[in-house]
Amino acid sequence: MAPTAGFQEVADRVWVARYEWFDVNVTLVGGGEGLLVVDTHASARAARAVVEDIRRLGAGEVVRVVNTHEHFDHTFGNGELRAAYGAVPILAHETAAERTVAAGERIKALYDDEPDDPHREEVQATEIVAADTTFSSALALDLGDRMIELVHPGRGHTAGDVIVRIPDADVVLAGDLVEESAERGSVPGFGEDCYPMDWPLSLDVVLALTGPSSRIVPGHGAVVDRDFVEEQRTVIGVVAETIRDLASRGVPLAQALEVGEWPYPRDELPNAVRRGYEQLPRSQKRLPLV
Numbered sequence: 001m002a003p004t005a006g007f008q009e010v011a012d013r014v015w016v017a018r019y020e021w022f023d024v025n026v027t028l029v030g031g032g033e034g035l036l037v038v039d040t041h042a043s044a045r046a047a048r049a050v051v052e053d054i055r056r057l058g059a060g061e062v063v064r065v066v067n068t069h070e071h072f073d074h075t076f077g078n079g080e081l082r083a084a085y086g087a088v089p090i091l092a093h094e095t096a097a098e099r100t101v102a103a104g105e106r107i108k109a110l111y112d113d114e115p116d117d118p119h120r121e122e123v124q125a126t127e128i129v130a131a132d133t134t135f136s137s138a139l140a141l142d143l144g145d146r147m148i149e150l151v152h153p154g155r156g157h158t159a160g161d162v163i164v165r166i167p168d169a170d171v172v173l174a175g176d177l178v179e180e181s182a183e184r185g186s187v188p189g190f191g192e193d194c195y196p197m198d199w200p201l202s203l204d205v206v207l208a209l210t211g212p213s214s215r216i217v218p219g220h221g222a223v224v225d226r227d228f229v230e231e232q233r234t235v236i237g238v239v240a241e242t243i244r245d246l247a248s249r250g251v252p253l254a255q256a257l258e259v260g261e262w263p264y265p266r267d268e269l270p271n272a273v274r275r276g277y278e279q280l281p282r283s284q285k286r287l288p289l290v
Contacts, residue, residue, distance in 0.1 A: 007057045010215055010223050011169035013146075017053055019046065021119065022073045023181040023220045026050050027173050029166055031143020034063035038164050038173050039219070040077025045122040047077025051084045064089050064141065066150065067131055068175025068219065069158040070096040071191075072107045078129035091139070092131035093152045096160030100130035103193075153177070153205030155195035157188065157219075161202065165209050172210055173217045177202060178229055180221030187264050188236060189220075190272035197240050197279045203233035235263045243276035253277045 007015035013030030019041060027038040035054070041047045054062065062085040067075045070092070078090055092100070105128070111120045141148040149165040157176040164173035177199070179188045190196060210216060210226045217223050239262065246256045256273050257266050 006053045010217070011166070011171045013059070014166055014169050014171050015057060015059070016217055016223060017050065018222070019049075021046060023183050024073050025217055025219060025221075026077075027164075027217055028054065028057070028059065029143065029146075029148060029164075030059050031146045031148075033142075033144035034060045036064045036066060036141065036143060036148060037062050037081060038066045039068055039074040039175070040065060040081055042073040043076050043119065043122040044080045044126045047080035050077060051080060061085060062088055063143075064091065065131075066090075066162065066164055067092040067096060067100070068162050068164070068173065069093075069160055070100040070103045070130075071158070071176070072104050072123070072128075074175070074219065075100055075130075076104065076123070076126045076128065078131075079127045082129065089133045090129065090131040091133045091135070091141075091150065093160035093162050094134040094136055096158065096162070097131040097134045099158075099160065099193075101128050104128040151205070151209065154198050154202035156199035156202040157191070157195075158193050159195065163206055163209070170211065170214050171217065172206060172214060174206055174219070174229070176219035177206060178216060178218040178224065178232060180218045180224050180228065182221065184220070184268075185265075186221070186232070187268045188232065190239075190269060190275075192271050192275075194271060194275055195279060196236070196243065196272040196276045200233055200237040200240055203229060203236065207233065238263045239269065239272055240276065243273055244280065247277055247280050 007017045009015050015028040017026045029036040041050050065081050108124050111123050114120055137152050139150040146168050151163050161177050176189055180186050214226050215223050216229055242260045246260055251259050
């Protein structure tokens with residue numbers, strides 16, 4: 001499935017569109033009542049292209065939207081989906097909904113310092129619309145002739161990650177808990193708000209909801225299978241255990257990146273290491289750490 005190829009059906013009435021900007025995925029799930037949209041792209045302008053692709057597909061009208069987490073590349077199209085389809089409910093984990101506006105404003109401020117970025121103006125012009133329907137652990141959605149499960153598996157890429165399970169199609173939409181994108185060498189996004197010590201356990205929940213033939217849609221990149229998720233869970237687990245080992249041996253945070261043997265490039269891991277040190281309980285740390 002190539003980027004910008006429009007929506008491609010990956011299972012019964014489950015379509016994925018992979019967009020070149022950020023190599024991000026937007027997913028449609030069809031039901032008797034209409035379409036569920038999962039994630040909405042990174043600006044109002046980008047979301048207008050999503051709406052055009054939805055209409056070109058001709059599979060129905062959008063009746064609900066889900067954000068897998070609060071980051072702008074998954075939420076900044078919310079307003080445009082509402083402009084196209086009316087006041088459809090937008091669903092997210094309660095923490096993600098609470099943090100969407102602040103997270104978006106932080107990104108807009110970062111674009112202030114990128115005058116040459118071709119997407120700067122469209123990002124800054126986008127109205128940030130947070131989810132208005134939230135849950136804490138799990139929620140079942142009835143699309144008329146199929147049930148959809150929203151599950152918060154725990155913290156990982158963010159504190160408010162959501163996976164979307166379509167049981168009858170054997171598909172799981174994993175958001176940025178799983179990333180395949182070749183642009184990043186399949187390295188997960190360890191951002192400033194990640195939880196590297198919790199992430200492997202959250203992926204255990206994802207794996208528990210999949211089987212040998214399941215298809216897993218990552219937040220970025222190509223659709224993957226369960227083996228890919230198992231491997232990524234193992235590697236993220238190595239990151240977490242390396243952080244735990246370094247802290248337990250008293251390696252200062254400032255030296256941890258250099259001292260550790262990491263499964264991902266070091267320049268991808270500063271936030272992971274810092275956040276991991278912050279999250280470890282005092283009992284798992286040994287002085288001196290600073």
